[in-house]
Amino acid sequence: MSKEQRLGEIIAEHHGREGPLMPILHDVQAEFGCVDAESEAIIAKGLNLSRADVHGVVSFYHDFHTAADQRPEVQICRAEACKARGVEALMTDAEAAAGERVKLSTVYCLGLCSVGPNARIGDDLHARLDSTRLTKLIESA
């Protein structure tokens, strides 16, 4: 199936809902790893919006990306509660372990604030991290 056909399917699936754009963008991001310019144009046409409208939404939210990143991603919470539990001290080792191979990204709060530092890989959450455990997680990501 071509990308255009798949996009058409996703759009059709959500078209009848109220406020269909966000669910569509989530599905496109999950399917292709990004919402690129081509997808934006097709979605805009499908929902009778301008491309600027769609691009405005894509660029607003942290979860949507305009280009796909093939690297595995490890999200590390660096909000106040995790800072209070020492996440910043782990970052040098984490960055060294990640190198160019793993994408480390910052997330503000995974809601596990009494057992931090915390990380998320895919839909899996990891708590009570120290340098050794975090390094291991990053290496096996």
Next chain:
Amino acid sequence: MTLVKISDDALARACGADALAAAFEKKGCEVHRVSSWGMQWLEPLVEIDGKGFGPATADDVDAILDGSSDLAIGAIEDHPFIASQQRLTFARAGKTRPTSLEDYAATGGWSGLKRAREIGAEQIVEEVLHSGLRGRGGAGFPAGIKWRTVAQTPGAQKYIVANADEGDSATFADRMVMEGDPYALIEGMAIAGKAVGASQGYVYLRSEYPDAIAKMNRALELCADIIAPFKCEVRVGAGAYVCGEETSLLNSLEGKRGEVRAKPPLPAIEGLFGRPTVVNNILTLAAVPHILGEGGANDYEALGMGRSKGTMPIQLAGNIKHGGLYETAFGITLGELINDIGGGTASGRPVKAVQVGGPLGAYLHPDQFDIKFDYEEYTASEALIGHGGITVFDDTADMGGMARFAMEFCAAESCGKCTPCRIGSVRGVEIIDRMREGRSRGTLERQPQMHNTPKQDRSAEDEVVLLADLCDVMKSSSLCALGGFTPYPVVSAMRYWPEDFSDDPESVTRALERIGT
């Protein structure tokens, strides 16, 4: 066969509850995955015949089963952390399987909705008004008044929107409701729908909570017939903190950029798609089934202090020994919460600072530990309760760094609509950096074309005055709480820990006095 209860809450799972449950099953035990008791330092917590063991790993299974484990904490219900609470919203915590309709009905579930259907819309609003329930999202607006406004606004289509964009650090009560007792939230929404004449509900749930998304979707699927004709669905956010602000949330639901709307019009009058909309926090809605129970409104009103009625699920987090969920009536002091209940810091070092109310809440000094948990009392101290999250820091914390982070966070998460928040936060980071690194001006200001900028360096005192002035502008002229409340952590950190900002802490204090902040 031994019945073992282990939580399937995201926090317990992140601490290894799945492997633990599998290990018990392998030993031939029947494992029930229940909601979490909220004693998070003990997760994964194993419950057998009412007795608890935690934090357990798969290696502890044999010892727990033969009774020789040193992880035993005795009867869970009698544990001081649980026994001293007044749990209404979290009455089922630790006791029921989250998506089991059978467990929910057996513990009084749906009786609030049933009674609501009998007494009718006007009486529901009356009871919610009478209970004194205030919005638990942070602003503390009386829920009954909001509902009455929506009920009285004409409209063929109205909406109930549950704000589950719980982005504040140190808050997880919404997550625990959705993962532990999803039907309580759904029942609350259905009651709200009945009260105001709304047939459609949305739960706007942040994407950082994958477990909650799965549980809510499952629960909504299972109870669709019970709440009918009310319909409800989950909409997933996309990582924007500002979407926890109600008007920004509505824009996001509509499929737009999550920019804040100017108020008025209030969402109660022109909300989602321009229609009358109730936007309530998860904790507000989850408190409703209890209030609508027989005599519930009176019971609720009898708890608390002043105009803060009922109970507040308080979340103890950060560097705290006994972190978790503590639901109690308003009026408890901060010192009791942190020292008596929380057991002080996890690191064993002295407490340096406590942030109440998430990233936008003030940092409180241990000298202020007698402050009572009450909306008005916190406001009077230039602090806020917010969503009831408490982050504890020990004496290794760098408060200048935390103040900088508050500004940095605001810059990263600002929706960009209003200038004080969008640009003020960036300037705030720059000023704090200059204060901490020693007062050299940015190169931009030295360019010849910047002819209106003074070329000499500001004194330390002038930098503080500038920052305090900036905070004042942000506070008084931002559209929403993000820009408006970011100054709270910044100014409070400067006031109580000036030594973390400058080598000359006196100058910080002097400057704050000079401008009367």
